Amino acid sequence: MEQFRKVLVLYVGGTIGMQQNDKGALIPIPNAFLQKIKYHSEMHDAEKAKKYFRALKENELILPPATGINTVIYELIEYSPLLDSSNMSTKEWVRIATDIGRNYNKYDGFVVLHGTDTMAYTSSVLSFMMEGLQKPVIITGSQIPIFETRSDAKDNVLSSLIIAGCYNIPEVCVFFANKLLRGNRTAKISSDDLDAFDSPNYHTLVDVGINMKINHHHIRKVDDSVHFKLHTNLNSKxxxxxxxxxxxxxxxxxxxxxxxxxxxxxxxxxxxxxxxxxxxxxxxxxxxxxxxxxxxxxxxxxxxxxxxxxxxxxxxxxxxxxxxxxxxxxxxxxxxxxxxxxxxxxxxxxxxxxxxxxxxxxxx
Structure with missing residues (x-):
């Protein structure tokens, strides 16, 4: 019997959804990202959605079937305004954490689409804000916008959705360039390589190739006695x-x-x-x-x-x-x-x- 898993995607901003303006500068374009992936056959199975999920909301999509994994239905919530990650602040971190907390019991996992410049700060702070986390929270983005012919966006998003929906990794993580990294061990190491992030003092949690290699002994063990709790009082001094x-x-x-x-x-x-x-x-x-x-x-x-x-x-x-x-x-x-x-x-x-x-x- 087919198993269905639900993932909430928070689209905060970043290069992943940007397009060039008339001056050639990359800027976020509201309401464009959802329309792009909705008509991308690898990111949304329109026929399956019509056949089995007539009640899907406008912002809900379904991944095409893949060997050995459950079917993932994901809902995308786009922030307004969309942010370049250099403009992130404590207020945005609290908003992301609060949105995840509000929806914690409704979804099997969470994906945050985010710019790369401050991604390591966001993944780190979210890990501390979320005590007793027992579900995957994966932050990802891209070095090249999804609207470009050649982009790293699709693979980063697809892998993040599959991991968030189908694997028991109860951590705040960063996914980039076929690697899942512990969020508070992550640093941006390159401004122009597609392999832009590393975990210099810790092992990868998942290595993605033909198969997904889950490094179970490096993943934090869940303490069932600790219930999920948000801490949103951050001291910025x-x-x-x-x-x-x-x-x-x-x-x-x-x-x-x-x-x-x-x-x-x-x-x-x-x-x-x-x-x-x-x-x-x-x-x-x-x-x-x-x-x-x-x-x-x-x-x-x-x-x-x-x-x-x-x-x-x-x-x-x-x-x-x-x-x-x-x-x-x-x-x-x-x-x-x-x-x-x-x-x-x-x-x-x-x-x-x-x-x-x-x-x-x-x-x-």
């Missing part, structure tokens, strides 16, 4: 600073002035800052004493913060919190989430930043 050799005391102080309540510092190598700069170290020490959360992550694409070197040990001694192998995107959005949790002491927030909450840190 956080900053990000990548260290550089000529930074001055005054520059660092400007980052740590009110209203800043947390900062992610990208340090050198394995988590090092200059130990021969007492002026810099004093500014950091004073920030910790004022109970500003100072998180230390590495500037390197791969690897983790450690205290193997004297410079790293000094930072630990003055109270900086190690972000270990978190991505910059995960560290910053986790900081927003932790600072937004009510009625916690400073030390409790520090401990949460050190704790693996959603698979964002490798347990050692």
């Amino acid at each position: 956080v900053v990000l600073l990548s260290f550089f050799p000529t930074i001055t005391r005054e520059m660092l102080q400007s980052y740590l002035k009110p209203p800043t309540q947390g900062i992610v510092i990208q340090s050198y190598g394995a988590g090092n800052l200059p130990s021969n700069r007492p002026d810099i170290l004093q500014v950091l020490r004073e920030a910790v004493e004022r109970e500003i959360l100072v998180i230390n992550v590495t500037q390197c694409a791969r690897g983790a913060v450690s205290n193997s070197y004297e410079c790293g040990m000094v930072l630990e001694m003055i109270g900086l919190t190690s972000g270990r192998d978190m991505t910059v995107e995960a560290a910053l959005t986790k900081l927003m989430y932790v600072l937004g949790l009510p009625e916690l002491t400073y030390l409790q927030r520090v401990e949460l930043m050190k704790t693996d909450l959603r698979g964002e840190i490798t347990n050692t």
